[in-house]
Amino acid sequence: MRVDASDDALDTLFQPFADGVLSWPEHGGALFLRARDGVGLRQRPRPGLVCEQDYKPAVDALHRGGLDTVELESLDPALKYPLVLVLPPRQREEARALFAQAIARTAPGGRVLACTRNDEGARSGEDDLGRIAGKVGSLSKRKCRVFWTAPLDGPADPELARQWAALDAPREILGGRFRSRPGVFAWDRIDPASALLAAHLPADLSGRAADLGAGYGYLSAELLARCPRIAALDLYEAQARALQLAQVNLQRAQTAVQLEFLWHDVTAGLTKRYDVIVSNPPFHAQGREERPDIGRRFIAVAAEALNPGGRLWLVANRHLPYEVVLDERFGQVRTVAQQGGFKVVEAIKATKAAGKARA
Numbered sequence: 001m002r003v004d005a006s007d008d009a010l011d012t013l014f015q016p017f018a019d020g021v022l023s024w025p026e027h028g029g030a031l032f033l034r035a036r037d038g039v040g041l042r043q044r045p046r047p048g049l050v051c052e053q054d055y056k057p058a059v060d061a062l063h064r065g066g067l068d069t070v071e072l073e074s075l076d077p078a079l080k081y082p083l084v085l086v087l088p089p090r091q092r093e094e095a096r097a098l099f100a101q102a103i104a105r106t107a108p109g110g111r112v113l114a115c116t117r118n119d120e121g122a123r124s125g126e127d128d129l130g131r132i133a134g135k136v137g138s139l140s141k142r143k144c145r146v147f148w149t150a151p152l153d154g155p156a157d158p159e160l161a162r163q164w165a166a167l168d169a170p171r172e173i174l175g176g177r178f179r180s181r182p183g184v185f186a187w188d189r190i191d192p193a194s195a196l197l198a199a200h201l202p203a204d205l206s207g208r209a210a211d212l213g214a215g216y217g218y219l220s221a222e223l224l225a226r227c228p229r230i231a232a233l234d235l236y237e238a239q240a241r242a243l244q245l246a247q248v249n250l251q252r253a254q255t256a257v258q259l260e261f262l263w264h265d266v267t268a269g270l271t272k273r274y275d276v277i278v279s280n281p282p283f284h285a286q287g288r289e290e291r292p293d294i295g296r297r298f299i300a301v302a303a304e305a306l307n308p309g310g311r312l313w314l315v316a317n318r319h320l321p322y323e324v325v326l327d328e329r330f331g332q333v334r335t336v337a338q339q340g341g342f343k344v345v346e347a348i349k350a351t352k353a354a355g356k357a358r359a
Contacts (some may be wrong), residue, residue, distance in 0.1 A: 007040065008117065009117050010036050012044050012145075013085060016146060019237055021137075022113070025160070028081055028107060029049060029050060030083035030085060031105055033085065033086045034054050035052060035087070036070070053069050056238040072101065081107055082109065084112065086347065087114070088116055091187070093168055095121075096167050097164055097168040100162075100165035101165065102114075105151050108153050113147075113327070114147055115144055118145060131160065133152060174189070178218065179249055180216045183241065187216070192340055193317070193341065193342045194315065196337060198222035205223070207225070207231055208231060208234075208272045208275050209278065210278075211223065212266045212278075213237060213241050215246065216246055217247075217251075220233060220246065221250060221253055232257060234262060236262050236266050238263070238266070273305060275310050277312045296322060299322060299325045307349070308350065309351050313344070313345075316345070317343075329347075
């Protein structure tokens with residue numbers, strides 16, 4: 001998956017350094033939570049930078065740029081930084097938990113610096129950081145808002161910081177059927193598009209299967225429950241925190257089917273071959289911008305990974321332009337259902353004989 005050529009939030013995050021309002025720390029480095037690669041990050045050297053990210057396309061982009069990434073849980077809790085940078089996620093509970101984590105990782109006298117697009121809750125983000133950290137400074141540019149704390153010696157409101165740190169903890173949902181957490185797609189409910197797809201999965205699906213963009217595992221659990229002839233199932237998910245939940249949730253299914261959980265950017269392609277693929281493909285990356293190219297790439301990758309005669313069962317918003325790539329890549333395509341603004345599609349990969357006849 002491409003990294004956006006223009007990442008306004010990332011570029012604006014570093015604006016206070018470009019303007020001379022803030023200085024990069026001379027010693028101790030900086031921790032960058034939910035780091036992304038891009039122009040703003042590369043305008044000048046960032047000595048001592050430590051990047052945290054769990055979204056595989058962003059991790060891969062950072063690695064291609066020569067930057068290492070870490071898991072926040074793997075860092076020594078005693079290790080603190082004079083500067084903690086944050087690109088807050090859209091989900092507010094997750095963002096508040098991240099602010100609490102950032103302050104906990106800030107050395108005495110250090111600062112937290114964050115940036116959000118105006119149309120993704122910049123004002124709310126600034127207010128939230130102020131509530132937990134005290135007075136903040138800010139500036140606006142590129143329809144984004146960057147905001148930063150005064151030098152800190154812990155949170156301004158320790159009790160609120162303690163509460164917020166637990167906001168994105170994993171928890172039981174849907175009467176205990178699944179375990180989930182804020183920040184995961186449709187984290188506290190069954191996504192209606194996935195539910196529509198699950199309701200139409202035929203019982204005769206069989207062989208080796210894959211779920212592309214598995215989330216916390218709902219669709220995979222339904223596939224196993226409805227299709228007893230599935231022999232093996234691979235779950236592909238780009239967000240590590242979602243994949244960890246899927247592992248827990250599929251273990252509860254107590255199935256004899258061979259399962260594999262893969263932290264992977266589907267748009268980079270697959271190396272395995274399958275008889276069945278199910279997918280509710282994403283059509284956003286890490287921002288609000290609609291990205292139908294991601295869904296189209298999921299379809300193309302599914303076509304490449306299916307065996308001849310293999311079946312793709314797909315759900316998508318009705319307005320998304322997937323028909324061209326479906327017709328180009330598959331021998332048979334039919335719309336199975338349309339409901340609530342969604343469409344369920346079955347696409348069958350042509351066999352070699354059918355492919356020759358079609359040609």
